[in-house]
Amino acid sequence: xxxxxxxxxxxxxxxxxxxxxxxxxxxxxxxxxxxxxxxxxxxxxxxxxxxxxxxxxxxxxxxxxxxxxxxxxxxxxxxxxxxxxxxxxxxxxxxxxxxxxxxxxxxxxxxxxxxxxxxxxxxxxxxxxxxxxxxxxxxxxxxxxxxxxxxxxxxxxxxxxxxxxxxxxxxxxxxxxxxxxxxxxxxxxxxxxxxxxxxxxxxxxxxxxxxxxxxxxxxxxxxxxxxxxxxxxxxxxxxxxxxxxxxxxxxxxxxxxxxxxxxxxxxxxxxxxxxxxxxxxxxxxxxxxxxxxxxxxxxxxxxxxxxxxxxxxxxxxxxxxxxxxxxxxxxxxxxxxxxxxxxxxxxxxxxxxxxxxxxxxxxxxxxxxxxxxxxxxxxxxxxxxxxxxxxxxxxxxxxxxxxxxxxxxxxxxxxxxxxxxxxxxxxxxxxxxxxxxxxxxxxxxxxxxxxxxxxxxxxxxxxxxxxxxxxxxxxxxxxxxx
Amino acid sequence: xxxxxxxxxxxxxxxxxxxxxxxxxxxxxxxxxxxxxxxxxxxxxxxxxxxxxxxxxxxxxxxxxxxxxxxxxxxxxxxxxxxxxxxxxxxxxxxxxxxxxxxxxxxxxxxxxxxxxxxxxxxxxxxxxxxxxxxxxxxxxxxxxxxxxxxxxxxxxxxxxxxxxxxxxxxxxxxxxxxxxxxxxxxxxxxxxxxxxxxxxxxxxxxxxxxxxxxxxxxxxxxxxxxxxxxxxxxxxxxxxxxxxxxxxxxxxxxxxxxxxxxxxxxxxxxxxxxxxxxxxxxxxxxxxxxxxxxxxxxxxxxxxxxxxxxxxxxxxxxxxxxxxxxxxxxxxxxxxxxxxxxxxxxxxxxx
Numbered sequence: 018x019x020x021x022x023x024x025x026x027x028x029x030x031x032x033x034x035x036x037x038x039x040x041x042x043x044x045x046x047x048x049x050x051x052x053x054x055x056x057x058x059x060x061x062x063x064x065x066x067x068x069x070x071x072x073x074x075x076x077x078x079x080x081x082x083x084x085x086x087x088x089x090x091x092x093x094x095x096x097x098x099x100x101x102x103x104x105x106x107x108x109x110x111x112x113x114x115x116x117x118x119x120x121x122x123x124x125x126x127x128x129x130x131x132x133x134x135x136x137x138x139x140x141x142x143x144x145x146x147x148x149x150x151x152x153x154x155x156x157x158x159x160x161x162x163x164x165x166x167x168x169x170x171x172x173x174x175x176x177x178x179x180x181x182x183x184x185x186x187x188x189x190x191x192x193x194x195x196x197x198x199x200x201x202x203x204x205x206x207x208x209x210x211x212x213x214x215x216x217x218x219x220x221x222x223x224x225x226x227x228x229x230x231x232x233x234x235x236x237x238x239x240x241x242x243x244x245x246x247x248x249x250x251x252x253x254x255x256x257x258x259x260x261x262x263x264x265x266x267x268x269x270x271x272x273x274x275x276x277x278x279x280x281x282x283x284x285x286x287x288x289x290x291x292x293x294x295x296x297x298x299x300x301x302x303x304x305x306x307x308x309x310x311x312x313x314x315x316x317x318x319x320x321x322x323x324x325x326x327x328x329x330x331x332x333x334x335x336x337x338x339x340x341x342x343x344x345x346x347x348x349x350x351x352x353x354x355x356x357x358x359x360x361x362x363x364x365x366x367x368x369x370x371x372x373x374x375x376x377x378x379x380x381x382x383x384x385x386x387x388x389x390x391x392x393x394x395x396x397x398x399x400x401x402x403x404x405x406x407x408x409x410x411x412x413x414x415x416x417x418x419x420x421x422x423x424x425x426x427x428x429x430x431x432x433x434x435x436x437x438x439x440x441x442x443x444x445x446x447x448x449x450x451x452x453x454x455x456x457x458x459x460x461x462x463x464x465x466x467x468x469x470x471x472x473x474x475x476x477x478x479x480x481x482x483x484x485x486x487x488x489x490x491x492x493x494x495x496x497x498x499x
Numbered sequence: 500x501x502x503x504x505x506x507x508x509x510x511x512x513x514x515x516x517x518x519x520x521x522x523x524x525x526x527x528x529x530x531x532x533x534x535x536x537x538x539x540x541x542x543x544x545x546x547x548x549x550x551x552x553x554x555x556x557x558x559x560x561x562x563x564x565x566x567x568x569x570x571x572x573x574x575x576x577x578x579x580x581x582x583x584x585x586x587x588x589x590x591x592x593x594x595x596x597x598x599x600x601x602x603x604x605x606x607x608x609x610x611x612x613x614x615x616x617x618x619x620x621x622x623x624x625x626x627x628x629x630x631x632x633x634x635x636x637x638x639x640x641x642x643x644x645x646x647x648x649x650x651x652x653x654x655x656x657x658x659x660x661x662x663x664x665x666x667x668x669x670x671x672x673x674x675x676x677x678x679x680x681x682x683x684x685x686x687x688x689x690x691x692x693x694x695x696x697x698x699x700x701x702x703x704x705x706x707x708x709x710x711x712x713x714x715x716x717x718x719x720x721x722x723x724x725x726x727x728x729x730x731x732x733x734x735x736x737x738x739x740x741x742x743x744x745x746x747x748x749x750x751x752x753x754x755x756x757x758x759x760x761x762x763x764x765x766x767x768x769x770x771x772x773x774x775x776x777x778x779x780x781x782x783x784x785x786x787x788x789x790x791x792x793x794x795x796x797x798x799x800x801x802x803x804x805x806x807x808x809x810x811x812x813x814x815x816x817x818x819x820x821x822x823x824x825x826x827x828x829x830x831x832x833x834x835x836x837x838x839x840x841x842x843x844x845x846x847x848x849x850x851x
Contacts, residue, residue, distance in 0.1 A: 372711055
């Protein structure tokens, strides 16, 4: 089946996620779709699979223009997508999940089909096991077999190698190659160079929602990196003060959480340091920050704060030692919907049986002025814009923190607001605090941090000073090449 | 508040329409039925005192529930908390049946009743915060246990001399009854306590740190934790408040109304109070009014079987439809809010 996407454009409100993207997939090939976070890869594939309607452009399948009427339409044409988080039913068994969407309801026949397919691709799935007992890799295998049984001719996989083991990856790759040999098309969405190099015949690179270029195998990694990240001038390194005494010390920390967890992490962070955490979203940065904040207890390893062991302390214990955590989910984790700015102020200031409302309102008004928040003390926080919610959260950081842990501190802010936020944050550093922040913007990390730690699959695979690295090197590390 | 009231009035009219329909189907004259309910509840001072006797426990339970709803807990166990308050109060009063120092034993009964209700609520609270048991199931289970304890006491250790009976334990001597208004079967103590409960609850929820913390944990438990609050401790606190007020209601039922422990000591006031609070949109200013209306319906409809040969459960039908209608209106308003702003609004700051 031949697929041609022509000038596909997708607008989410005022945000253009895909901007006139063109891409052609030849039958029997494995086609890579490469790009950094937010480049528009997933959006484009959701359009092709019928999950999201396009704003403009043409989808041609076997030379005929198609307009999807429903997601099922694309599936009927033979296009199937394996989502990042498999869309399956944990409470059902493997066989029951396999049956979903199939025309046949003959369980005996389906059981034989499933066993045959497993043998063909070298998968080992027990038809009667409850799905909840399977690993992500096994759930992927099952989903691929289910889609094949439905008769798909093009398989789209969105970041399939995140969170699966090495052997499962090998099994997946050999299965995909087999599919291509049988004449089916495979589209592999990824940000990992090694996956693309090992598997793809051709890649399309997206950058900022636009097509940045195409390339045939064998690939030149340098050239791919340039396509992915562009050639941006290196910002001048920040003149930072010399790092002081130790603040946070991780000794072979293992922790659970997210998709990857945190694996054998040993890190020392010192006073005055600004450390940027880079990596694809969900590669362990969030778990790192939450472990350092005392929100996730480590499975093994030791945490020392200013030289003191922090065993069996929860977040409040860490907070008393001057650790401040700023989550990226503002209304989910940071602020309390339904409460006004003044009520947040009152909670923050604490103490006493009575709430002194005039004082709380005055305090909120002071924060509004100092942090240039567009809002009123008696407005509830969910009516603030994202940027103003972020400013309010920043105003709650304590005056003299020892360690600031920030998750995407400037996400969704315009350039001016982001600069203002960083000016404010660097002032804490001058007073001896250490800042650790996660960001999906490499530019921001290079501009603001003294030191970068790159996360890949739950581990720190690169830890360098910002002056000694550049976009290309970091990009390679994010893609798994340290 | 004006809008809340307007919504309730609108719902009331809808309910009136629906109830009229039901009465017509049942072959009863609707207008006459309403007149009987009105006369039966507000027709005389004596009848008003009956209404107030129902209003007092309803209001006390409603006040307690405002704390738990504020923190996002569905304290279904309030019914059992009324019962355990009654059990503890009875235990205290039984100690005073010798005749000495009745005032001391009455005060002791109130303290015991509050502790009994509070402990029973705390049990559900611990099951929730320590064991992860949903407070609805924990509360429901504990309600059955409390009912079982009452029946066991009435037919076992506290049975009347000679013969155990469903009519309850032995009557307390008259010096252990709460003082009554002259000529009325109603105690000023209960009235005073109910009004006090409204004032205290309004003050705590609005002006104290406890009220703010309950609202914060109810609004976003994770954010509240990050801000330095202890969600579990606040949940237990809310449960203690709810159980304490419910226990107080139970004590009044024992010492002021029945003067003994009976199987139906709670009279379903706990469950009814859940409806009262939801209907008043979790607003302390509206809850006493709704409670009064419910009390009128309950007392007024006692007349119906005698006068019109309709079952008195009509009041239950009206109350049930009323709650459904108001919840419908609230859901409808929330949907309009989402449609126009794209933001999910939580009614009245309580979003259980």
